Amino acid sequence: MVSKVTEYADDSARILSRIDTSRPHTARIWNYWTGGKDNYPVDREAGDQIRNLHPGIVDYAMADRHFLGRSVHHLAGEAGIRQFLDIGTGLPSADNTHEVAQRVAPDARVVYVDNDPLVLAHARALLTSSPEGRTDYLDADLRDVDSILEQAAKTLDLSEPVALMLLGVVIFIGDDEESRRIVRRLMDALPSGSHLVLSHTITSPAMPEVDQAVAFWNEHGTPKLTQRTPEQIVRYFDGLELLEPGLVSCTRWRPEPGEGPEPGEGLEPEEVAMYCGVARKP
Template identity: 75%
Template sequence: MAESSARTEAPRRIRTDRPHTARIWNYWLGGKDNYAVDQEAGDRIRALHPGIGEYALADRKFLGRAVRHLVAEHGVRQFLDIGTGLPTADNTHEVAQRLAPESRVVYVDNDPIVLAHAEALLTSAPEGRTAYLDEDLRDVDAILGQAARTLDLTRPVALVLLGVVIFVEEDEEAYGIVRRLVDALPAGSHLVLSHTITRPDMPDVDAAVAFWNENGTPRLTQRTPGAVARFFDGMELLPPGVVSCNRWRPDEVGAGGEPPAEVAMFGGVARKV
């Protein structure tokens, strides 16, 4: 069963004259929901940082591994996925319901092109439920109020924030938003979060983000690995902690057992105790 609170006329809000991060991400992942302006910007960014497509893919695969782990090992059956992005293969509900068809997922995004696709593509298995909310990450009360129509917020929920807190520039505001969301969930809930990092040995990432912030929308904010780890303060981090997304419980390792090369997208999963 699928539900939606999206009642605005999305096409009127979609701009095709400027590149947009959701569409560029879709382009890097091999999707078709993008325009020439997004492809051009994506190629320019990839020229500055050739590995950008790899960490887009790493972030997506991190989502799948995290959801599978939470469903199979921790019995999670409810997900609140904020900053959904454009629907693609192996969305949160597809991964969860493959293992537990009764899983319930609420997607939240305020991107108009996401809105245009969500109702058609984010459909649920008959045993479970999905819902789509057209809300901004900053509107915590609105998100929680509407999510409660689909999720039982007295029972554990996995809060998924992949590559979305990067759009909140002020640190204290960003930490405050995540804290308010986590505080509203019961013990046994989990936080799944990823974030673009800045680090001295990855200057090409800084150059790519600077180009984006001059030419695209919305603006991105990088944070250090330590600053990303701060989002999990007060929670019980699951091993291996906050690491490069492709190093979080990877499905494959090198022939000698070495981990994959790091990408500039770090993430982690933590349990609320």
């Protein structure tokens, strides 16, 4: 179905040689927190230490995952989007972007992008497309904008609306202006009616334990993370039309019953240190 992934995935030894199991990695720790099996002892140890510093970390990992499902369901359904460019895919788990989208619209097309060799090794799990739709996987870094767009155009029609998914990936670009420039370049290449879906770890005086957890991670793990304030994060949506409820905690973006920590009656879901938004390009 997808020659590019077959080319990479068939060379298992070359892929596995790129995986460093001596240091914890964010994608594998995220996988551990969300109940996956694609992680190593070093990841589980670091994950447990971070959880000791910030016991709510698993809640916001799950909140980000639930946000993905709700946003894709909305875009494939009410917004009528049929194309998704998911950069910073992470390890396959339940309800990946193409699974959610194709349940709503079987003809949806999805291109996944990641530069983690372990994700690449499991790329076939991301390619179980419906017969009417299509999925592809690109081995690329978020900074490789021109390459991503060129290769994605082999699967997606970039003259038609596309949902650009950037969940928990802009945090790996340390420079604010560079990160905004990357997001702008990607959105500039997409037509009117396209959407940006973005989530990002925040820093807030009300959540000092998050700063401690990130500091621990940046000392011991890879790649390094950059936190930003909500005021900084909302700038990624400059020039776009933010959908309701705007930039909010992932738990508060159109929540459904039974997802995440239950609030008291009549209260909003509990906040987590992962903020998100969905915006339309005019």
